[in-house]
Amino acid sequence: MMELSSVIDDYMAKTTGLKKFCDRCLKSERWSGNVVLMVVDAAFDSIGLNYFNSIVPKVVEFEEAFVENGEVNNLKDLSQLPHEQVKNIWANKRSWSVAKSVASYLHESGRNGGLNDRKALREWARNTSLEGWKQDPIGKIGGVGLTTYQYLRMMGGVDTAMPDKIVKRVIEEILDKAEVKMPTNKDLEFIKTIDQIATISGYRPIEICWMTWLVQSEGDKIRMEKYRDTLDRI
Structure with missing residues (x-):
């Protein structure tokens, strides 16, 4: 033994x-510190496809189509981007709704606290708990299960699994x-x-x-x- x-x-x-x-993950520095891409990553991953073969290439495709040209600069922009504009990249409406809803909550909470996107993600994560995930505003979003919740917490600086x-x-x-x-x-x-x-x-x-x-x-x-x-x- x-x-x-x-x-x-x-x-x-x-x-x-x-x-x-x-x-880097715990410092919220994944995707070069771009919180928009972290949220898109977590949302796309919520439907259980192969991460490296399916999710990462689609996040990169989203980055090239919307981030690099300045159309989506922040969580506010992401929260307002209709599925119609991204369906050629990502067809699943439910997980796109997850991306928009998470972005909307983090943007609003950040705006209320005078925080930028990265600090808003980290402040949310800092105040979350494992046991209280179903009562959390992000945990309550349709399509956000415990795995997605934990993934966002990790990218927000919480050492968990x-x-x-x-x-x-x-x-x-x-x-x-x-x-x-x-x-x-x-x-x-x-x-x-x-x-x-x-x-x-x-x-x-x-x-x-x-x-x-x-x-x-x-x-x-x-x-x-x-x-x-x-x-x-x-």
């Missing part, structure tokens, strides 16, 4: 550069290898299990969460190797 921390070390050894990426199916599968695999029993069935208890693993292993919850995606194989490489340049961009 291997100790849990040793099993985690073996997985983490495959993800060189992960800490730097997670640091998402109860994504891949994350669960890898964590259960790790626990099996270490012959350790921890609750993983219910989403809230699963996130708390990752917190426990983080305390035991010395890694942060956000690092454990991202590691589970990046050790997945695609072709003859794991995602950490295949998408290293993409991670540097996003």
Whole structure:
């Protein structure tokens, strides 16, 4: 039987550069610090498609079509952009509604507090809780599940994890290898299990969460190797 921390070390050894990426995430510096793209990323990801093959290319396409030309400069602009204008890039109306609704809430809360978009995201995240997610204004938005809520919190600076199916599968695999029993069935208890693993292993919850995606194989490489340049961009 291997100790849990040793099993985690073996997985983490495959993800060189992960800490730097997670640091950027916690500083709200993903997508070059563009909160519009962070919100679009989280909204597109809410329907469960492959992140690197489907979501990232579409966020880049959105950036090229609307951000680089100055049409969408901030969350206010995003909140007012009708689906009709983006449907050629992103057909799913429900997740586009998520993007607009999240942008609208963050813009309004930021305006009321005299905060720019980045500070509005971080201030919202700082005042959120895991247990209170269903009562949170963003948690109440149709189409925002716990995974999307947690993803936005992470990009807003909260060191936590998402109860994504891949994350669960890898964590259960790790626990099996270490012959350790921890609750993983219910989403809230699963996130708390990752917190426990983080305390035991010395890694942060956000690092454990991202590691589970990046050790997945695609072709003859794991995602950490295949998408290293993409991670540097996003």
